[in-house]
Every structure is written in C-alpha cells, then in structure tokens.
Amino acid sequence: MSDLATASLPAKQPDGALAHAAYVLRSNPVTLLAFSMFAVLLVAAILGPALVPYDPMASNAAQALQPPSFDHWFGTDNLGRDVLSRVVVATRLDLVISVAAVALSFLIGSILGSIAGYWGGWIDSVLNRLFDTIMAFPLFVLAMGIVAALGNTVENIVYATAVINIPFYARLVRAEVNIRRDAGFAQAAKLAGNSDIRVLAVHIFPNALPPMMVQVSLNLGWAILNAAGLSFIGLGVRPPTAEWGIMVAEGANFIVSGEWWLAIFPGLALMFAVFTFNLLGDGLRDIVDPRQRT
C-alpha cells in the first residue's frame, strides 16, 4: 500500500533534460567551470575570424618579433603576424580535427564493440585480436606512419587519429554491451518483438553512453594534442596555416633567442583546450545518465 501512498503525493518534479542539465551544472562548480571554458572554445572556433584584431595571415616585416604589447597582446612572430589572432583563429582547425577524429572513432568503435559484445564467439575473438594489434604499436608512431603513407593532408590526420582511438571505444562498448546482453530489459525487449539488432541498437547501446561520454571528452583533449603533435613534427597541417602545433614548432626556434611569446601562447591555448575536455567528462556523463535524476 505504500506505493499508493507515494503515488497520491503530487508527482511534481522537474524531469526535463534541460532542468536536469541545469541541476548537474548547479550542483558541481567544476562542471560549470568546464562548460564555461568549453563555451569560450566554441565562441573562438565559430566567431574567431570575426573577432580577432588583425588578419592572422598578413605579414608585416616592420612589426616582426615584437614582444607582447597593448597593440599586440601576445606579441608578433618572425613575419610580423599577430600571435593573438593566429591563436584564436587556430581554434577552429584544431577543434574540427579533434572532433571529427573522435566522432569517427566513436562511431566505428561503437559498431565494432557492440557486435563483439553482443554476439561474442569467433567475431569477438577476431575483433579483439585486431584491437590488440593496433594497441601493440606505439600509437603516435602508428599515426605518423599512417599520415606518411596516406599523404600529408588534414583529412589524413583525422583518419590516423581516429584509427588509433578505435580500440579504446570498441573495448569499452564491448564490455558495457556484454554485461547487459542477458539483462532483464534486453529479454523484455525481445518479448516485445524487437529483433536482435534493434535490441542492441535501441535498448542496450544507449546504456553504454554514460561511460562513453567520459572517454569521449578525455579523448578530445588527447586528439588535439595528437594533431598538434603531428603538425609539430611537420606532418599534416602545413605553414602558413594557423594551427597550435605548427605555431609551437615555429616558435620553438625563437625561444633560445628570447622571443618566448611565439611558442608559449599557442602552447597555453593547447593546454587550455586539453584541460577543458578533461574536466568536461564527469559532467557530460551525469547529464546523459537518466539515473542521476531523482
């Protein structure tokens, strides 16, 4: 009877996804900070070229290698380009590379991992050995190899970063799917007339999302570092494109002669982005998990 008693209470609770997101942000200041930092990155990526004070590509020999000043907050580089403008404009390219790479590995990893976890058997064994093989390589060297073999373009950086990340998603999804394969709700879904593929895609896979979100956000930061790292060693994005990795690489030559601002500011931007994504994970998980709603 106590169920009737609770039922008669007014069932008034903020249940919407937005209200829940608001609650998660309110209850955890770190998540709020992470989301504000993410908003800064998004604004820079979307509106960057419209906001910056100078054309990031315009060189001005008269203004070369100026230290940070009121006119050039982050100083200028060896060709007299404004470092602040270049750092802000580079956000778009770095975010696009990392988001595209993570989305690709999320998609492929989810599909392969779901198949391995749900059907098991020989498919599972074959896929697992494949992931083991990828993970057996030093991942950065593998990425270098892929870019070198496929050609030095931005798309190939995305593919390379995606390939080396697939095993992490696939294994996570495999484990999450595997423990729910025989769960009551999966059986109930079969009784309701769902085919195996529908049970997997509609009922089991979405339950793997909360831990996946943590992985995605950590991975975004990692993918940015990876892309910047490839550019740093001269693969992928080429000068004069504004990109954090190249800017650090070019700036590194000037550190010994005292022009520290060339490398420091893009490096700080890189750190800011990675830090943001690492902080974002837990908050994202709480938002996509309906069990956090009470």
Next chain:
Amino acid sequence: MSLLSIKDLKVSFKTRRGDVDAVRGVSLDVAKGEVLGIVGESGSGKSVTSYALMRLLESNGRVTGGALSYGGIDLGTVKESVMRDLRGREISMIFQNPRAALNPIRKVGHQIEDVLRRHSRATRSNARAEAIKALEAVRIRNAEARYSAYPFELSGGMCQRIVIALALACDPKLLIADEPTTGLDITTQKAVMDLIVDLIAERGMSAIVITHDLGLAAQYCDRIAVMKDGEVVEEGQAERLFAAPRHAYTRKLVDATPRAGASVRSLLPSELRTAAPVLAKATAPLLEVRDLVKTYQGKSGPVQAVKGISFAVKKGQSVGLVGESGCGKSTTSAILVRLADPTSGEILFNGEDLAKTPAKDFARDPRRARIQMVFQDATDSFNPRHTARHSIGEPLARLSGLSRKKRQDRIDELADLVGLPRPLLDRFPHQLSGGQKARVGIARAIAVDPEFLILDEPTAALDVSIQAIVLNLLVDLRAKLGISYLFVSHDLHVVRLLCDHVIVMRDGEIVEEGPADRVMEAPTHPYTRELLAAAPTPPALAEPTFSAAE
C-alpha cells in the same frame, strides 16, 4: 537489566531533496539472552537503526538524537578506537547478502583468521586451527577443506554460514542479523535460521533479527518490534501480535503474510477486501509440453538442466511451477517464452509446435504477442533510460500495429487496469517503488493481450503488503482477461493462493504434480513435504478460526 538499550534514537540522511528522517524516535531494549525481531517493510528504518548502533551509517547519515547504551557504554559518544574493539568482539553483525559481505579474492579461512587476530583471539601459530574450529562451530562439514575455499566456490547457504562463523568467531554478546536469509532457498533458510538460533541459545547470546517476514520473526524471536516509517508501532510476543494486533499496521502485516488456510483476498486489509472473482472452469488445452530436455555444455561435460519434463496448461488455468534454485524452473520458463531453445522436445501451443521456430527468429513470429512474461527482478527488467510509458508502449509499438495515438490511449487504459496512477507513467524506473515497478511490468506483459503469461517470481522482491496487492491484481486480471498463467515460484504458500494446479520440480525433473489443494494438504513426494515444512509457520496457523473469522 538489559544488555542494549536504545532510547529515542533519531537518524537523518542528507539527500538531494533535503534531509530525510529515516529513524524518528525509536526506543528498544534487548535483554541478556533474548532474541528481538525487528519487522518492517522496506524504508521502515529497521536496518538504519542497527547500522546506527554499530556506527556504520553511510557518510550522509547522522544520528540527530537519542541515546544508545550497550552494557553501560554509551555507543553514541565513545571514541572510534573503542568502537572498533566492540565491533566483532561484543557486537557482531550478519549482513543481508553473504556474497557481498565476504571478500571475493581471499580464502574464507583467512578472512576468519583476520577477525580472530584483530581481536587477539588467536596468534599467528594457532590461527588456522582456531579458524577451522570456528567453521566447525557453524556445522560446516569437512571444515579443513572449506578453509581454503574462495567465496565464489561456495553456495549461498554455505557463504551465509561462513558469514555467521565470522560474526561469532570472537564470541560476541550481541548478534545483529540483517535479513540473514534473503535470497536463500526456503530449505536453506530454515537450516540457516535454525543454526543461528541454536548457536545463540548455546552461547547465551542476545540477538536482533531484522526481517521483512513476520512469519519468520514469529517462529524464531522471543519478542517482535514492528517498525513503520522510522517508528516502532507495536512491540510484543509473537503469539500476541498474531492473535490480537493492536496497531492497524501490524494487523495489515499479519493479514498480508501468506499462510495455510488463507485466501488471496484475506491477505488484503479488511476495508479493501471485495468478493473474489469467479473464475471460469478450465477445459480446452492451451499449452502442452512434451518431453522437454535442455542440456548445457558445462566445463566438465554436458549438464542436463531440464530432463525430459511433460505437462499441460489448460485455457484460463493457472499452473504453479515450484522448486528451489537450480531445479530448472527458470530454464523451463525461458524456453516456454521462447527466449531459449530446448535441446529436444515439443511445445504445443494451440496445437502448433513452437519449438520448431528457433528462439532468435521468434521475435518476428506472429505468435510472439500470444506468449508474454513478467520478470522476476523488476529493476533489471526495465531499460533505465526509458520511462514507464515507453516501456509499456514498446510491445504495442512492435507487435500491435496500433497508431501512435491509439497506443497512448491503450497505455493509459493499461495503467488504470493495473492500478498505476497515470502521472507515474512518465517516470523512469529508478523513480518508482518496487510495487509500482511490478505494476508496470504486468502492464507491459498484458499490453498485447497474450493468451499465456509466464510469471517468474513477480512478487519475490516485494514487501508482503505490496505482494498481497499484486497477487490480488493478478487474480483479478486472470478473471477479467481469461489469461492462462504459469506462475514460477519458490514459495508454495504463494503459489497456492494463485494456482489451481501445482508442479514441483527438483533437479530438472517433475517430482510431484496435482491440484494445488491436494499437493498442499496431502503431498506424496518427500521433497514436497520438505518444502512445506521449511516454510515459516506463523502462529495464526495454530488458530485456523482466526482467519475464518475474518
């Protein structure tokens, strides 16, 4: 002079929705050598009371008032280091889930040694011998060999014995047993409870037995305190509580406890009792199982889970399938509902052999809607990401071919039919209580008008008063919709309330079968008799006039 005295204990928990008072002014005394039973339904604060006196509350819980005194020591203010000495040596606890209470990666013997050495009951040199002695004390045969077993190698009942051995290793004066037999088979439950009570009497200890089962408490406790919403509503001798409950809530609990001689309606509080529905006589056969065999490939050769069973269910009939864990009843129901394939045998449903369609293709079979199931674990059987409305609508969307609008109407209609308030339809499973989830599960199963419904222990996880309501709901639905049931359960008393025909299974075989009354009154197989004897017998059994007078 009482050994333990709790005066006006108050405990509250900090939650997202503000402070929740779990215990509101509980006063209890336990005398030396006495066994006190604390009975209550989930959320009554019975476990919190015991955790508070062990000072083991979760981090968001706080004792906000009252006094706890144990043999003159004030448990509320004493230092944590003193408390650590008391736990295990003076006051000891048996937990609800024995497997969770044991460390899974350590040998059970070592775990007992830890306790002995922590309280200086053994030294490095004699710890092993003392641990084996402790195992023998809980009547574990071949204790020497069990010493080096890991918890996963032992059965549930054996694990609970180990936990008891742990709890009693240092000769505590007070034992707190928190639902010590939940999740155990009924014959194991009897063995474990008999053991606990024997050991307590042998050593002159006091005990607090916390349980939701009034019948169990009545059988094993000297005195019973009934708790509700953080308060003790009534306290007294078991016989007195059953014969003349003073508080309305105690009366409700007494009524709802299934016992011999009770009808399904008499489980309800008197104001809710309506005339029992008239059930049509079952005649035509609906389902016929012939020589069903299921063999699994085990590590050491094939294991026969079901060994060639045959039985029949008539249209509109309710058949009970009874047995303990591992008897093959779950395998049988999974095969009948076509989630698993039998190794051999026929399942004739309206004359057609369902076994011919493999389980993996049955989801798309036109007969899918005809056979549905209510799952045992209501929490596990709902997708945590779907609202109740979504879950009930799922079979309708896939199997009924109704339009979206019609489906919504049907969901509302089903909610009314199972007595689920409509606003609750938009909640997620974790926002519903056990009883509400059971209703949603039933609504989902009957959504597509099945002819045959398999009920897999649908009330096993529910409080008795909720169980009473759900059982009555099932009886009403059967009368209203003419569905045939296969009711799978371990509890003969519950089965008798709902079923016309009973099948008793053991080790994959049917040992006894017959009309429910006959099997209950005059069981022919010794195993059936054992099952019946193991069920707790509430005192009301001794006075059949009491339930008849209702």
